[in-house]
Amino acid sequence: MVWLAWIIASRLREPRDVPWWSEALWVVLAAQAMVFWWTGLYRGLWRFASLPDLWNIARAALFGTLAITLGMFLFSRLEGVSRGVLFLYPLILLVLLGAPRLIYRYWKDSRYGGPSRSGERxxxxxxxxxxxxxxxxxxxxxxxxxxxxxxxxxxxxxxxxxxxxxxxxxxxxxxxxxxxxxxxxxxxxxxxxxxxxxxxxxxxxxxxxxxxxxxxxxxxxxxxxxxxxxxxxxAIEDLLGREPVELDWSAIRLALSGKRVLVTGGGGSIGSELCRQVARLGVERLTILEQSEYNLYRIEQELRAAFPDVLIDCLLGDAGDAASVDHALSTARPQLVFHAAAYKHVPLLQPQVREAVRNNVLATQVLALACLRHKVECFLLVSSDKAVNPANVMGATKRWAEIVCQALAGEGETRFVTVRFGNVLDSAGSVVPLFREQIRRGGPVTVTHPEITRYFMTIPEACQLILQAMTLGEGGELFALDMGEPVRIRYLAEQMILLTGKVPDHDVPIVYTGLRPGEKLFEEIFHAQESYEHTRHPKIWLAQGRPLPRAALDAALHQARQASLRFDEVELRRLLSDWVPEYRPEAESQVVSLHRSA
Known part of the structure; x- marks a missing residue:
């Protein structure tokens, strides 16, 4: 095509005196070939030729003309070469190279990709x-x-x-x-x-x-x-998930790359996504401590297939078992620990205060003290917005766990960081999979109150912001994630029904069942005494911790451990209300009845 473009351009300028071959054509072919190789034209696929390919051809023709001009000047001082030829040549070459590609692309699309006129939608x-x-x-x-x-x-x-x-x-x-x-x-x-x-x-x-x-x-x-x-x-995430958050990936990657990381509760909704994010960022070794055998098996299979270069250790154990935790820390020698293991289902934990305190509070203390002994660099507690002015056992135990971590800050070489956020869309035990199953059965969809609202974010976003908060913490901080605007659960139910092609209250009824014990109409992110301020990241806030008496806390935790061994739930509720004054177990039934009457 280069030869043909040169001949056509020459004959258009001098119709009678242009030979079919000359020594100058060697210069033309050599110069243009080098430019084609430099611009990558030989690597293009005709099947997918498009405007970028035409632009690349035009660029190659232009630079080729410049190279030919230089070569001709060195070869013969441009003797016998018309300026008109140098002007016409790149235009003709563009047509000769571009047209066959586009014709071939059109033919392929027409033959294999053209619309069928029968039965098409x-x-x-x-x-x-x-x-x-x-x-x-x-x-x-x-x-x-x-x-x-x-x-x-x-x-x-x-x-x-x-x-x-x-x-x-x-x-x-x-x-x-x-x-x-x-x-x-x-x-x-x-x-x-x-x-x-x-x-x-x-x-x-x-x-x-x-x-x-x-x-x-x-x-x-x-x-x-x-x-x-x-x-x-x-999906409902497309409507309620928040806007993409800009993260400082350089700081996150620098904090995690080549590090040894341990994640407790790594088989749960948040824990498993933390494992994926951490493995993707190139950690040296990832250790997962999980008490559910099936969840541990599932996340292990997924991670080994997706990240074969990452060393992955999966340990079956309870984060509240001191021997299991010491074994995990001495074996894996983690530099960063993400504590995501917790009980979180509000109605289920209401009558089971012993299990809530044992797993959410005492296990946090066991793990945190072990991290101090093993000189772990950073301990991050995954907390909840339900820890603010808690009206239920789950929220109160998460607040007590926050107090444990804040009290240990500055005790040793470990940085203790707490991150607090709200509901996560489609997490295990959340309202989204419940509504989805109720809609599949034809209803009714059960909503506790017409005015109840919750904050929502997606699982990946929550975990990414947790990692970002880890890079901001220097020790003792309590971070809260900006959850955006709260969402009415009624709106969530209506949209999920509409997305299945059905009509709310016609095809699928919505039934209001009343607030459950310990359930609030709305959640909060900060306590009134936690004056908060901006951080370097616009979606992460820093709450000022409240002063904590360490000796009294240790004594209360010892009493809670003894009460747990005796299965003394009355004593556990008393200790819980002592250390989380906002939580009033005796007022729960009154609050629920007031909400129902409202």
Whole structure:
């Protein structure tokens, strides 16, 4: 093609006197070949030729012309070479190299990816940006669905065509335009949409009465959880999950890379995701302490398959067993310990104060003291927003665990850091899987109170912010994660029902059962006495700890241990209310009855 482009350009300038071959052509071929190799043109795949390939060809033709000019000057001082030839040559070469690639690409798409006219499903694509254009090409190539139009709120795109498919109008006209073009399905191709934008789009899609799917969020594609061409049902996380959080990955990677890490409760929802995040960041050794045999087996199989280069030790044991903890620390010699093992189910723990104190408080003390003895660099306690003004046993025990860690800060070489956050979407035992199962059975969906609200975040985001807080802590800090705006549980239930294509209170009833013992209408992030301040990260707040008498705390923990051995739950409740004054077990029934009457 280089030879042909040079001959055509030369004959256009001098039709009669141009030979088919000359010594100067060796210079042309050699110079252009070196430029082709330098620009990577030989590595392109014709099957996927597109505008970037044409740009690369144009760049290669331009730089090739410059190289030819230099070569001709050195070879013959440009004798007999017309400037018109040097002007025409790159244009002709662009056509000769670009046209065959695009023709081949068109032929392949038409042969293997063109729409079938029989039995195909007509779809509207919501979003005419880069994601929509990429989705259109994937649909044409895979011959799955037939795109009949785009909808986009950008007025400048109205009336334009993308690969022959017209942009029909704004997304707010989806119901009207879908009927006009006889669309049978809607595809949402707005991976960068905020949650408020996504809620609006989903409401419009639900109003159209058509089934709809979406492409994955950008962060899911980047983190390898989804492929871009994968169409999926809109999940509740797409509507309630918060905006992507910018993290200081350099600081996190520096704090974790090459380190030895231990995670307690590593088979649970938070613990398992912490293990994934930690392994992904290149730790030297990851040790998991978990008392559930099945959960330990499951996370071990997943991590060994996904991270074969990471040394992984899986230990079956209780974080409250001093012998088990000492064995784990002496064997693994961790530098960082993430304590995610805890009982967290509020109604289940209400009548079982002994198990709650033993697992959430006494186990934290056992592990924390062992970390001091083994000179662990950092101990991070995963806490809960239910520890603020707790109205239940679970929250009170998590607050007491926070007190234990704050009291031990400064005792030795270990940095004690506490991180407090709210509900995690789709975690084990949470409301999302419960609602999902109730909807699958046809209802009813049970909500305790019409006005009850909770803070929500996704599991990956919670764990990433935990890792970020670990890099901020110098010892004794209590960090709280910015949970955004609280969500009404009623809204959560309604949206989950709508996302299955059913109508709340028509196809699936919603029943209000009343607040359960220990349940509050709303959760808080900080106590009134914990004046809080900003940190270097905008989504992480620092609470000022309250003064703690260490000797009295040790004595109370000893009493709690003895009461636990005697199974004296009355004494345990007394100790719990002494150390967490906001918790009043005798007032629980009164609070519940007041909430119910409200």
């Amino acid at each position: 007509r779809v509207l694509i919501l979003g005419a940006g880069r994601a929509g254009e990429t989705l259109l090409r994937e649909l044409k190539r895979e011959n799955r669905l037939r795109p009949v139009g785009f909808l986009d709120d950008n007025r400048a795109l109205r009336g334009s065509r993308i690969h022959g498919v017209p942009v029909l109008g704004g997304i707010d006209r989806v119901g009207e335009l879908a009927r006009e073009v006889a669309a049978e399905m809607l595809l949402i191709a707005i991976p960068g949409a905020s949650n408020q934008q996504m809620q609006r789009v989903v409401e419009l899609c639900e109003g159209s009465g058509l089934p709809f799917r979406t492409v994955p969020r950008l962060r899911d594609v980047v983190e390898g959880r989804s492929s871009f061409s994968e169409l999926k049902e809109v």
